[in-house]
Amino acid sequence: MSAKVTLVIFTCEGKEHLLPQTYESFKKACSFTFSTIILAVDGKIDHKVIEYINPDILVQNYTRKGYIFSILNAISRVDTEYFFWLEDDFDFKQTVPFDRMLSVLQEQTKWSGIFLSRSAPLTPQEKEVHHFDEFYIPFFAYSVSPTLCRSVYIKDAFAAMLNHPKNENNKTYGFETFMDDYFKSNGLSYALVDPGEIPHVEHIGKLESTAREYHMINSLNAEVSSVNKEYISGFGYDRQITMGNKIGMLPKLFVAFVSLSVNLFGQRKAYDYAFRIYLAYKNKFNH
Numbered sequence: 001m002s003a004k005v006t007l008v009i010f011t012c013e014g015k016e017h018l019l020p021q022t023y024e025s026f027k028k029a030c031s032f033t034f035s036t037i038i039l040a041v042d043g044k045i046d047h048k049v050i051e052y053i054n055p056d057i058l059v060q061n062y063t064r065k066g067y068i069f070s071i072l073n074a075i076s077r078v079d080t081e082y083f084f085w086l087e088d089d090f091d092f093k094q095t096v097p098f099d100r101m102l103s104v105l106q107e108q109t110k111w112s113g114i115f116l117s118r119s120a121p122l123t124p125q126e127k128e129v130h131h132f133d134e135f136y137i138p139f140f141a142y143s144v145s146p147t148l149c150r151s152v153y154i155k156d157a158f159a160a161m162l163n164h165p166k167n168e169n170n171k172t173y174g175f176e177t178f179m180d181d182y183f184k185s186n187g188l189s190y191a192l193v194d195p196g197e198i199p200h201v202e203h204i205g206k207l208e209s210t211a212r213e214y215h216m217i218n219s220l221n222a223e224v225s226s227v228n229k230e231y232i233s234g235f236g237y238d239r240q241i242t243m244g245n246k247i248g249m250l251p252k253l254f255v256a257f258v259s260l261s262v263n264l265f266g267q268r269k270a271y272d273y274a275f276r277i278y279l280a281y282k283n284k285f286n287h
Helices: 016-028 048-054 067-075 097-107 149-165 176-183 243-263 267-283
Strands: 007-011 035-040 057-061 082-085 090-092 111-115 129-131 147-150 189-193 201-203
Touching: 007 016, 016 048, 016 090, 035 067, 048 090, 057 067, 067 149, 067 176, 067 189, 082 097, 082 149, 090 149, 097 111, 097 147, 097 189, 129 189, 147 149, 149 176, 243 267
Parallel strands: 007 035, 007 082, 035 057, 111 189
Antiparallel strands: 082 147, 090 201, 111 147
16 A cells, blocks of 8 residues: 655764655665655755755754754654655665555554674574564564654654653753653564574664764753753863863873774774774864
């Protein structure tokens, strides 16, 4: 059974260079014709990327406010029963079974969405609840992997998030965790498509992290939000760094540099840290 579906694409300042690769691989992997394409941008990005996507609707925070604001801006403009959630940092490795996913989601009315796997083969834990055929119900209830979403449930969850208390106790309460809790408490599920031996997608942005405060539900309340109030160290903007602090950091930095350089050849995680430092340098040590 056919239906109109909106494509919603998310990107942010500093990661938009990944989007053309993602979008190109997605177009090759998915032949479905979307009724509307919405591009949601958090912060300032290269306008050539916007031109490349050529969306029907562009929603943009010119100053970064956080991922949740982008989501709210985008889904408020979704007027179809379903939408496909696509972030800027995935490379599609096999054909998206879109028609099959849409047909099943139309039948399974208590499913909030069906998502594609970024790993393969599935683990025994992921395959613990086999629903039918190639569909499983994972141990978590929400994922922002490329996902075909039922719009009403996503909108309801974010409406509940807006009304949820924002305070110091929720400083580390991310929107992904909130959504997972919300769907579980309301008897809703996400389904996972078994990819077989090859992942549906590769997460090409896994080494280019976004500061976590942009994902926290507290970012919706300016009074308690950490967005633009804390450095990556976790120190607030009100924390004064003295010349003594800076001089004392030099020997620590030297020891860390030597250790990282040595471990670079033997530990993957050391390479990841070095890569992040390099990216921070390229971004002029901004988030």
